[in-house]
Amino acid sequence: MKLPQITAIVGIALLAWGSAQAAELKVSISAEPYPPFFEKQADGKWKGFEVDLANKVCAEMKAQCKIVEVAWDGLIPALKSKKIDVIFSSMSITPEREKVIAFTVPYYFTEAEFVAPKTFKGETTPAALKGKILGVQSSTTHADFAKKFYAKTSKVKYYNTQDELNADIIAGRVDIMLLDALPADDFLATKGAAALEGKGYAPHDPLFGPGVGAGLRKEDKDLKQKMDAAIKKLYASGEFDTLQKQYFKIDIKAK
Numbered sequence: 001m002k003l004p005q006i007t008a009i010v011g012i013a014l015l016a017w018g019s020a021q022a023a024e025l026k027v028s029i030s031a032e033p034y035p036p037f038f039e040k041q042a043d044g045k046w047k048g049f050e051v052d053l054a055n056k057v058c059a060e061m062k063a064q065c066k067i068v069e070v071a072w073d074g075l076i077p078a079l080k081s082k083k084i085d086v087i088f089s090s091m092s093i094t095p096e097r098e099k100v101i102a103f104t105v106p107y108y109f110t111e112a113e114f115v116a117p118k119t120f121k122g123e124t125t126p127a128a129l130k131g132k133i134l135g136v137q138s139s140t141t142h143a144d145f146a147k148k149f150y151a152k153t154s155k156v157k158y159y160n161t162q163d164e165l166n167a168d169i170i171a172g173r174v175d176i177m178l179l180d181a182l183p184a185d186d187f188l189a190t191k192g193a194a195a196l197e198g199k200g201y202a203p204h205d206p207l208f209g210p211g212v213g214a215g216l217r218k219e220d221k222d223l224k225q226k227m228d229a230a231i232k233k234l235y236a237s238g239e240f241d242t243l244q245k246q247y248f249k250i251d252i253k254a255k
Contacts (some may be wrong), residue, residue: 025063027054028070028084032161036186036247037090049247053107054088056239057214060230073139073160076101079215085223087215090180092141094209102218104227106211106254107240112142113184114199115169116176124176124199129154135165135174141208142178148207169196178202182248211254 029046033039038048046067058065070078075091078084079101093103114124122128130153136143138158146156157174159165162183168174170192181201187193202208214231216224234240235253244252 025058025061025065025086026068026084027051027058027065027088028068028075028078030072030075030089031069032072032163034090034162034183036182049243050088050090052243052246053234053240056234056243057088057227057230060233061226076215079217082217085216085220086227090212091215092209093211093213094141094144094207096144097215101215102220102224103213103215104224105231106209106213107231108244108252109211109254110252111181111204112145112178112202112208113181114176114178114202115184115188115193115196116199117169117172117195118197119195120176120199124202126150126153129176131155132175133157133173135159135169135177137162137165137179142180142202144207145202145205146178148205166193182252 029038029040029051034048036048037050038046040046051067055065068084070084072089075084075087075089076097079087087101091097093106097103126149129150132154134146134150134154135157136146136159138160143156143158146154150156157168159168162179165174165177165179166187169177176199181198184198188196188198214227216227234243240253
């Protein structure tokens with residue numbers, strides 16, 4: 001998952017939040033596409049699972065959403081400087097991030113998957129990947145996992161975006177990559193990835209956290225309470241299930 005992640009980002013800036021007034025939420029999507037979570041269409045509009053989910057959360061809070069683009073690496077700085085008020089963009093909840101920001105309850109969870117050419121044989125353990133080039137998107141849980149377990153045996157190569165990494169593995173400049181399972185499956189379904197396949201999931205590690213949540217400033221406790229309630233209501237009503245089935249074949253609800 002992004003830290004993913006993703007290469008993708010949704011930030012929500014809150015203006016004039018009050019008990020008697022509807023809020024305007026600036027929902028900031030990363031300029032880097034992260035399908036099927038979010039990607040820009042030819043007309044400039046954004047679509048995807050997290051775009052739809054963000055809109056549903058806004059609706060539950062009786063707020064108006066406005067989409068703005070923010071780069072992945074700039075999300076937390078933008079949040080802390082009050083340029084945005086919520087990060088809603090496949091950001092995994094981790095102990096390191098919780099030192100600087102708060103999170104809502106997790107709204108989805110997926111495994112980390114290895115992807116490599118079909119000709120690649122063998123295991124994906126650190127020992128088995130000795131001397132191999134392992135690609136990951138920087139500032140993600142996958143990057144943290146690779147640094148902790150693979151940096152001593154493999155050459156870990158970091159990328160600003162998942163699209164850049166996808167292009168390099170297709171071109172053969174990376175031996176294997178680690179990324180979120182859902183974008184991995186979406187990528188593997190494309191024509192360019194015909195020579196690639198999934199090579200199994202990474203073992204679960206605390207670095208991956210409990211799932212993806214919306215990031216907030218620690219002092220915005222009222223907003224966190226309202227967002228938590230909205231996410232829980234979407235789960236309880238079945239709306240989350242209805243939405244996820246439009247995009248995924250597996251259940252990605254956070255446990």
